[in-house]
Amino acid sequence: MENVGGNTIAKNEELRQKNLSLFKQQYDQEITIDPDEDKKYRMERAENGEAVLYIRGVLNGRDLRLNSIYNPSYEAERWADKQNIKNRRTTIILLGFSTGVFLQALMKKLRPDTVFFILEPEEGLFAFVSAFVDLSQFISEKRIHFAVTEKQKDYLSDDMIHDMATFRPEAKGIITPFYSSNEKYENLCEELEIMMDSTNNYQKDRGRNALRCRMYAWNHMRNAYILADLRDRIPKDIPVIIVAAGPSLHKNVEVLRKIKGHAFILCTDRALIVLDQYDIVPDAVISLDAEKSPDFMRVKVAENIPVICSYQLNIESQKLFYDRRIFYHALTYEYHLIGEKVEAQNGLDQGGNVAGGAFTVCDFLGIKTVVLIGQDLAFLDGRHHADARSDGTPKLDVREIMGIDGKMVQSNDMWIGFRNFFERQIAIHPEMRVIDATEGGALIAGTEIMTLEEVADKVCTKSYDLKEIFDNLPFAENDEDYLTTVKEEEKWLDDLDMIARNSEELALLSRQLLRISKYQDITDSKNNKKLKKMDELRTEIYSTLVNTCMEEFWIEDLYSIPDYTFMIRNNEEAEEVFEAATKFFEHFPEDCMSLKRELQEAIDVGKADWEKEKAEHA
Numbered sequence: 001m002e003n004v005g006g007n008t009i010a011k012n013e014e015l016r017q018k019n020l021s022l023f024k025q026q027y028d029q030e031i032t033i034d035p036d037e038d039k040k041y042r043m044e045r046a047e048n049g050e051a052v053l054y055i056r057g058v059l060n061g062r063d064l065r066l067n068s069i070y071n072p073s074y075e076a077e078r079w080a081d082k083q084n085i086k087n088r089r090t091t092i093i094l095l096g097f098s099t100g101v102f103l104q105a106l107m108k109k110l111r112p113d114t115v116f117f118i119l120e121p122e123e124g125l126f127a128f129v130s131a132f133v134d135l136s137q138f139i140s141e142k143r144i145h146f147a148v149t150e151k152q153k154d155y156l157s158d159d160m161i162h163d164m165a166t167f168r169p170e171a172k173g174i175i176t177p178f179y180s181s182n183e184k185y186e187n188l189c190e191e192l193e194i195m196m197d198s199t200n201n202y203q204k205d206r207g208r209n210a211l212r213c214r215m216y217a218w219n220h221m222r223n224a225y226i227l228a229d230l231r232d233r234i235p236k237d238i239p240v241i242i243v244a245a246g247p248s249l250h251k252n253v254e255v256l257r258k259i260k261g262h263a264f265i266l267c268t269d270r271a272l273i274v275l276d277q278y279d280i281v282p283d284a285v286i287s288l289d290a291e292k293s294p295d296f297m298r299v300k301v302a303e304n305i306p307v308i309c310s311y312q313l314n315i316e317s318q319k320l321f322y323d324r325r326i327f328y329h330a331l332t333y334e335y336h337l338i339g340e341k342v343e344a345q346n347g348l349d350q351g352g353n354v355a356g357g358a359f360t361v362c363d364f365l366g367i368k369t370v371v372l373i374g375q376d377l378a379f380l381d382g383r384h385h386a387d388a389r390s391d392g393t394p395k396l397d398v399r400e401i402m403g404i405d406g407k408m409v410q411s412n413d414m415w416i417g418f419r420n421f422f423e424r425q426i427a428i429h430p431e432m433r434v435i436d437a438t439e440g441g442a443l444i445a446g447t448e449i450m451t452l453e454e455v456a457d458k459v460c461t462k463s464y465d466l467k468e469i470f471d472n473l474p475f476a477e478n479d480e481d482y483l484t485t486v487k488e489e490e491k492w493l494d495d496l497d498m499i500a501r502n503s504e505e506l507a508l509l510s511r512q513l514l515r516i517s518k519y520q521d522i523t524d525s526k527n528n529k530k531l532k533k534m535d536e537l538r539t540e541i542y543s544t545l546v547n548t549c550m551e552e553f554w555i556e557d558l559y560s561i562p563d564y565t566f567m568i569r570n571n572e573e574a575e576e577v578f579e580a581a582t583k584f585f586e587h588f589p590e591d592c593m594s595l596k597r598e599l600q601e602a603i604d605v606g607k608a609d610w611e612k613e614k615a616e617h618a
Contacts, residue, residue, distance in 0.1 A: 007045040007052075009132055016131035022139045023130075029149045034124030041128045046072055051099045051132050055125075066178045072101045079177060080105035088563050089169040091115045093160065093192065095185045096176030097126060099133050103144070106174070111567050115169070116144045117160055119185055123148050153184060154427040157191055157420075161349045164192065170559075187420070194417060210290040210312040211553035215599055217311045217318060217327065218337055218485060219606025221477040222613075227308060227328035228343050231365045233469050239263040239369040239459055240362050243282065244355040245270035246376030248440035249386035252452040253373075256280050259452075262460035263371070266308070266361070268354045269296045271374055273387045276301045283466045284308050284326070287317060288350070288357045293391075294320050306470060308361055327476065328361060333549055337485045338476065351421030352414075359425055362432075369433045371455050376441030377419050378409035402443045404436060411442055419444055435459065482610065489603055492546040496596040499547055500589035502537040507585035509534050514578035522574040534566075546595075554595050560584050 020031050034040065042063070044052045050072045055064040068075035079102065085092075089111065094103060097120045107114070118138075120126045126148045129135070138144055147156040164171060173189040175181055217224070241256070241263050243249070253274060256265060260280070267275055267282035269292060275282060276299035285302055288310040294317040297307070307313070307321040310329045318325060327334075329350070330342035345364075350357040355375060362370050374386060378401070384394060396412040401419075403409035411419075419442050426434050426446035436447035437455050450458075477485065509530055516522055541547050542564060551561055562581045568574035 009043045009045050009051065011043075011131040013131060015134060016127070019130035019133075019135045019139065020127070022136055023146070023148075026139050027146065027152065029152060031127050031130070031148060032123055033127040037124055037128045041125060043128075043132045044069070046070060048073075050101070051129075053099050053125075053129065064178060066098050067101060072099065073105065076101040076105035077108065080109045083109070083172075083174060085110060085172060086170055088559075089113050089115075089565075091117070091160065091163055091169045091171045091192075093117045093119060093171070093173045093185070093188055094176060095119050095173070095181065096121070096179030097129070097146075097148075098176050098178075099129055100135060100138055102176045103138065111565070113563075113565055114143065115163060117156060117163075118144060118146045118148075119153070119156065119188070120146070120148045121179070121182060121184075123150075154424075157188055157424050158349060158428055160188065160192065191417070191420065194413075206291055207553040207556070211549070211595075212598060212602070213290045213312040213315050213318070214333070214553075215602035216315045216605070217313070217325075218334070218489065219482075219602050220318070220322075220609065221327075221338060221485070222475060222479070222482050222610065223323040224325040224327055224476045225306070225473045226342055226476050227326055227361065227364060228341060229473050230326060230469065233473075234264070234365055234367075235464060236366050236368065237462070238367070238464050239371055239455075240358075240365075240367045241265045241371045241373060241455075242355055242358045242362070242375070243267040243271045243275065244372065244374035244376075244438075245274065245385045245387065246374040246378075246438060246441055247380035247383040247386050248376050248438050249274050249374035251439050252437065253278055253280065255452040255456055256282075258456045259460045261463055261466070262456070264367075264464070264466065266358050268358060268374075270354075270385060270387065272297055272299050272302055273389075274374075275299075281305065286354055286358045286361065287313055288329075288354050290314055292317075297321070308358075310357070326473075328364060329357075331552075333545065336545055337488050339481070341476075349421065349424075351418055351425075353418050353421075356418060356421050356425075359422065363425070363429065368431065369435070369459060371435045371437050371452075371459065372422075372444070372447070373437050373439075373452055375422075375436065375438045375444070377415040377444075378403065378411045378441045380440060403441060404438070404443045404449055409442055415442065422447075479610075482606075486603060486606070489599060492544075492549075493596055493599060495544040495546045496592045496599075499541050499544065499550075500592040502541050503585045503588040503592070506534060506537050507582060507588075509537075510578045510582040510585055514575065514582055517568075517571045517574035517578055522568055522571050531568075538564075550591060550595060554591055555588075 023029065023031055040056055042054045042056060046052045046069050048071045052069055052072060053066040058064050092114060094116055097103065097118055103116065103118065145159060147153045171192040241259060243265060245268055249271060257280060265282040267285045269285055269287040272285055273296060279301065281301045282305060284306050285297060286308045287297065290312045292314060294314055297317060297320060306324040306326050308326045308328060311327055311334055329348055330344050331346055332344055334342045335344040348360060350360050359370065394412045394414060396414055398410045399412055399416065400408040401411045401416060422444045423446055434447045435450050435455060436444055437450050437452040439451055513530055516527060555561060562584055566577050568577055
């Protein structure tokens, strides 16, 4: 912390132009230069020639120095050495860019596949630094993602969640020295923590059942439809009413009679019970969950409507809506098995709830006006849903948050996460008009607040023939397509045999290399043959799509999966790597054979149903 010294560095506007032009090229974002930057910041030269950044006058009139005046890089490396990060693929959210030396030190210390999301609170500071430091190595690096402008910060959470959903890494928040934590950073860290916990718990508790449901769907696409075909038919100006099951739903549900035919009424699965009480037939229901009971949808008003659903919809629910299923949220597996018509949506953020899924459906369909009802995300007189069932009672601490009327309402962390999802989506979709007509519950920032009566009178003013939209949709597969899908699945059965064989060899090699790591030198060239053999066996496994499927759904301990890149620069790293690999590959053949049995059973059930259907239509 010092006042102005004699080593002030002059700005290099040519360098700044180069940096900001590259940033614009990489991110399609213009960085704004603060006209008062010289009153806020200054830059000096350290003894080793590197830049030293100062914030003017923030310490009782004195300047705050952000880097060492002797050797900023050395100081940053000492700081990086103190960061406790596991030796596996990691996603870092770094609060504060400074001059880049702290990021550079982390990149030097951590694995080369570490991904960085850089949240820089002050756009003006970043613009100032760009006039002194060549930032091209950071801006051009594919594993570094900057959030400097307000628009980038709006998208940051979505980008991070996509990375987490796709690669399932470790995640860690780090604050650059002399930066202070802020609400945006804290919220991002909280979201990452929740996602890591939920992903691991999902894998352990629900992953296998979700894949069973997907396997049923793969073998019963002859009587199902694909959402992309509906997108080509639905009017782009039609409002969509997303009916959720919050406790306020009884307040205005009957207004839906007035709206019927003037909007697309998309009802969440649990809200169907309430609509059935009022004899209101929605245009479609949406359901996503492999675990949720089909009883929510065994109601009269759902007997002739389609279900828009995930491929992992509960099998009994799929049977209930057998020839009325419209699938969306295809993953790479569906794209490979069924074809490009399914439009894979890997890493899709649906907010963790069915109403969030309904919102992503609206986005996929190109809908411009979305109306939320029953979206309380809060208790109402102690009730958590509009129906009288006790299912889904939150077992979380109650937290007070702002309601739509400016008063505090009682919520919990799960519902707050759902609210955060809607706020993220609204921020990144300015072209969508989102109206909250719940008439109660939590405030969702970015929504227009209206009553449902006002929506009926002012928004839902046109008439639409909804029956025409659904009539004569093409089936997802014909008989020939179905047989092609089965052939691809049968190739996966062969791949599972290969993976099991390779895993047995890998377990043996891992044990041998573990002993070498403990008692000899893993970097000795005589070990190269074993290491090369491991790479060959693993490469063959990783080249198969069914291995990716196992990692996503079937392996119950998500964090037991070895990294694709083995970091074995010394014995200490190697011992940790091969100990984990030994445990994993010893157990992996059993996982392969259990999946093979269930996939074969799903294929057999599909064939039997196909033969039965052909006989009925003969």
